[in-house]
Amino acid sequence: MLFERAQGGDRAILVHIDFPEGDEREDAAEFVELVNSAGADPMTLITTRRSTPHPKLFIGSGKVQEIKAAIHEHEADVVLFNHSLSPSQERNIEREVECRVLDRTGLILDIFAQRARTHEGKLQVELAQLQYQATRLVRGWTHLERQKGGIGLRGPGETQLETDRRLLRDRITHIQRRLQKVEKQRDQGRRYRQRSDTSTVALVGYTNAGKSTLFNALTSAEVYAADQLFATLDPTLRRLQVQDLGPVVLADTVGFIRHLPHKLVEAFKATLQETAEADLLLHVVDCAAGERDANIEQVNEVLSELAVAEKPTLLVFNKADLLGKPAHIDYTEDGIPERVWVSALTGEGFDLLQEAIAHRLGGDLFVDTISVPPQWPALRAQLYSLGAVHNEQFDDAGNSLLSVRLQCKDFRRLLGQCGIDTAHYLEEPEALY
DSSP states (O other): OOOOOOOOSSSEEEEEEEEOSSSTTTOOOHHHHHHHHHHHHHEEEEEEOOOOBBTTSOOHHHHHHHHHHHHHHHOOOOOSSOOOOOOHHHHHHHHTTSSEEHHHHHHHHHHHHHHHHHHHHHHHHHHHHHHTTTTTOOOOSOSSSSSOOTTOOOOOOOOHHHHHHHHHHHHHHHHHHHHHHHHHHHHHHHHHHHHHHEEEEEEEEEETTHHHHHHHHHHOOOOOSSSSSSSSSEEEEEEEEEETTEEHHHHHHEOOOTTTOOOHHHHHHHHHHHEEEEEEEEEETTTOOOTTTHHHHHHHHHHHHHHHSSSSSSEEEGGGGGTTTTOOEEEEETEEEEEEEETTTTTHHHHHHHHOOOOOOOOOOEEEEEEETTTTTTHHHHHHHTTTTEEEETTTTOOEEEEEEEEEHHHHHHHHHOOOOGGGGGGOOOOOO
C-alpha cells in the first residue's frame, strides 16, 4: 500500500540534475524562476550530475535519501523536479520519499492554471491537465477495490481506476467540443480581417522577454505585465496604426519556454492559431539575457512544431537600454529589415519598429501632393481617417492640395471605393501582350 498523499502546500524541495548538453539538459536558474512564478516557497535546491537518467528513480538512490532527509528537515509539502518524469518514475520516487512529487511539466501546467483568465484559456489549461493526469491515475491510497454491483449489476464490477479513466475521457471529449466552438468563433474574426485586408502582426518570444510590455506601449492596452514567467497567458488583439502602412491587428500570445510541454502546445493550438494566421511575426528577444541565443533557438523549435517557421519574421531585440545600445535597424544584404533594437520600457526605437513593420508588410509607397476637388469629399475624409495626409493647402479653385503618403494598394482600393478612376492619380502599368 502506498502512502496517502497530502492535500498540498507551498514548501518545496527543488531537484535539478546537471546532464551533459542534450535534450535532457535544463537551466537551474530558470527552474527557480518557474517555482517562484508558481507561488511555491523553495526551501533548498538539491543538485547532482548524471550522464543519463536512472530508469526507475531518475536519480540515484543516494540522492533519494538526501531528498527524504531534506523533506523532514524543512517539513516540505512537495518535491519539484526540473525535468520530465515518467508516471512510473514519479510514483517510485513518491513511494521512497513519502511526499508529493511534481515534475517540470506539472509545474508549468500549475502556473498556466493560475494565469488563465478567459473562458477559452481555462478550457485549454484544463484539457492539458487532464491529458497529463490521464497517465498518472494510480492512486496513493487504498480505495481501488472493485465496486459492489447492485441488482442486475452483480459481478466483478468496475474498479475505481477504470471509473476515473472513463470520467477523464468523457471530460476531455466535452472540453474538446467546446474548444472547437471557440475556434470557429475565432475563425470568423480572422475571415473578417482578411476580407477587410487588414494585416495581422503576432508577438512571439521566450517568456519574460517583454512582449506584453511592448504590446502595452505600442497599443496603449492594459495587458498584465510583470517580471515573472508566463505573466500573461490569454491572447489579446488590438488595433495599431502603423506609419506609412495604415491599421494592423497586433496579437499578443503566450510566451514560450525551453521544452514547452507538448500537451500545452496541442491544447493551445486554437490560441496559437493567431500566430499561424499572422502576416508577420515579431520575435521579441531579451537581448540582455545570458541565454539569448538559446532562447531564440527554443522559440524557433516551437514555431517549427506549429508549422510556422517559414513565416516572415522580424527580430525585435528588446531591453537594448540595458546593454547601452542605441535604437537602430539591422538590414540584410538585400536591404530588408532583419532586426530592430528597441526598449519597451523607455519607448526608444518604436518609430524604427513601425518603419520596419511597414517595410516588411507594405509594398510600394505613394508619396505625392494630389488635388482633390470639392465634389470628392469622401476621398479627402478617407485619406484623413487613414492618417495619410501630412499637409493640406487650397488653390484658387477651392481644390484641396493634400500631401499624402500611403501604400499604393491602399490608395488604389480607396479610389475604387469612392468611385474614382485610378488613372486620375496613379499611372497604371502598361499591359503586356
